[in-house]
Amino acid sequence: MTYDLVIKNGRILTAAEDFRGDVAVSGEKIAAIGQNLRGTREIDAQELYVIPGAVDGHVHLQMPIAAWMTADSFAQGTIAAACGGVTSMVDFVEPDKGQDLVEALNRRRELADGQVVIDYGLHMTLRDATPAILAQVPAAYAEGCASFKLYTAYPGLYLADDELYRALLAVAGVGGLAVVHAENYPVITEVWQRFAVEGKVAARWHPHSRPTVTEAEAVNRVLSIAHLAGARALIFHLSCSEAARELARAKERGWAAFGETCPQYLSLPDDIYERQDMPATWFICQPPIRGQVQAEALWQALGAGVIDLISTDHCPFSAELKRQGEKNFMQTPGGVSGIETRLALAHTFGVLAGHISLKRWVEVCCTFPAELHGLPGKGHLTPGYDADIVLFDPRRQVTYSADRLHSNITYTPYQGVTVTGVPVTTISRGEVIVENGDYVGCPGRGRFLKRQF
């Protein structure tokens, strides 16, 4: 039998297996894995890893935040994702205060559908825990928003403990997943006020204004309340060992607790808020980047199965917007880009540095994110699953600069960082959409993924 497409003789890597063989595709699906398969089109992968398409469960494309907007449109951001070996992602619906959740979901889909080039889902943000809003949680779930974002930080998004508990009860009621930004914002606000009085407003003070204890305390509190409410909870962007330890304790107790970290916490050096060659504002994100000792601890937690996955929290702002915060870090739009660089950074700083195995790399970047976020047909190289496949050249070296990447900003936090191993070909539902690092797919070909557990 002749298949539509066969990837020949690659090193097939999944979360569970590692062997040499062929992957055959018929239409949009994986049709067979084996030896000596024949295809109308064949791609030689002798020198390459063949892995499931990466899944990024945490991105912010064209997202309005306060007076700002993130820099990547749905079109541009998903092209960058595809070039980085990402074949599905989960973005957010951020309803206005009091807005009907399904209406907000539909508005968000109107912006994304026909623009995205990879498949996508949406988390639903619960910015207030009023009975009227929480009563709409089942309707949002039925429309495919299976996960709900809860914030313990930021004015307008912050949920106090009683509100958090009510929201978590509602999420548990539909069997959904809570995804949570965990920091103790009231205490951080007090620290800021003290810093303002003391004149500590330059960008380099940013990490000092959010000490690790303000994160760890919130992780413990959120996971405790989630357990009480019977909700499964994923803590977003863990940045330090203190917070990871709270997650480990929750897991030891048998709670349905999960953790995410991001490449900026795993790879960037200690001096990023002090350097002369790059402005500290480029690296302002919440929680802050905490340097090499913490990065080592996070890698250990990933290797030990305490932290479950790597996403990006891709949230780029233009250099002009970042500059506005130069004199005062409290006025800097927080967020870094990363949608295109995660697989390669995790390979270089995780696998090649000896922190995690190749299988674990696939598990934390591709397979487990698909499972935890409930993405149908994604995350596996198994017949019947979507033919979302990445060919990864483990030997090719790239030194990052903004002009090599596809994000709509003129800088990258990974400027000058050299990775060994990059994705070279991305296949989404059987269609080759990236070849030799260039996007070659149709515009707007991505689909909304209705997620349910």
Ligand SMILES: [Zn+2]
């Ligand atoms: Zn985020």
